[in-house]
Amino acid sequence: MTKVRYGVVFMLFITVIINYMDRSNIAVAAPFISKELELDPVQMGLIFSAFGWTYCALQIPGGWILDKLGNRKTHAIGIAGFSIATLLQGFVHGFSGFILLRVGLGAFEAPAFPTNSKVAASWFPEKERARAVAIYTSGQFIGLAFLTPALIFLQQWFGWRGLFIITGIIGISWAILWYLLYRDPQHSKKVNKQELDYIREGGAIFDAIADDKSVKSTVGIKDFAIVLKSRKLWGIYIGQFAVASTLWFFLTWFPTYLVEYRGLTFVKTGLLASLPFLAAFVGVLSSGFLSDFLVKKGVSDNVARKVPVITGLLLATSIIGANYVENTNLVIMFMCIAFFGNGFASITWVFVSLLAPKRLVGIAGGVFNFIGGTASIIIPIVIGFLAKGGNFAPALTFIACVTLIGALSYIFLVGKVERIQVKEEESLKGYESA
Incomplete structure (x- = not known):
């Protein structure tokens, strides 16, 4: 049996690193941007959040585009688009220019994680899926852990404008490579029959729509109702908002918190800021491999899938501890525990493919990421207002409360982990009605 699926998850891993490099490079550049362009915390909060305006608004349309264009084209177009938006930020000279390009960045990144989820659901059997999700999701943490010092180095040598230009070029290059290298399993020339049968018999859903020519690629109103009225899905939607908030x-x-509110130098900040990301990387890998191990040992999905997420969200509430210590090492310790917990909870995408009706994984993933993506709008702005008076403690308390609500949503709303059943004729009618 070939092992093509492992190469695919590595490609997803690289894609996530590129995603988060282009989302987070502004955090590294922020103190210099605000100084050069004379922007206050509220304006910086708006710039931080502008990404989320279109990222959220286009989640459901992004899911539709994914179901229509497929994994290969959706990722190639999206990566190229947000990388160009990143590159152009290097030429901005005002507040409005940054807002416009961050909005563009969010628009092209909108289909990214629904596509990642669908690729994983296409290539991996259910018993390996949490591991696959953990591996590619870890890219956002391990990438940032090692990239944060690298991005600071680039900024020191090339300035914050050079930072955006260089990261944009890297993303454009990867978009080309993705389009040249990726294929869905049923179209891949590298996968053999044994691996194809293995992933299909294990519950992969790559042929749920593609192999049924009688089903149109449009989505009806009833299909949206299915993914919006389910209590189980709302449980993971709220949980995703909590994970995304941290x-x-x-x-x-x-x-900015370390530099302006804790008085650290920028170079020292670069080194210390990488530690929570490393902790989160350990958390997400531990969670994914533990979850799949428990499934392999016959433990129910209610325990194997839900317990890591709930435990992680509860650990993330420890971020509030930083409010009660002055020692820098203790501050970083609480941040590491919180972000480890956030990583441990970050296998949440596995619930989309486990709970959503097979035909609606793309749309359910869009709604899931839409709700989670609203954190990218709300959290930066709320923190900007809470920290405006020079006190960051209310902001950290706010984050801790949100993560607690996320844990409670998995405990009380998700219930038994099983796929939502929809009558076939109802689902087909929804497709045909559009």
């Missing part, structure tokens, strides 16, 4: 604190305000 993440977006680290992607936007964390370096």
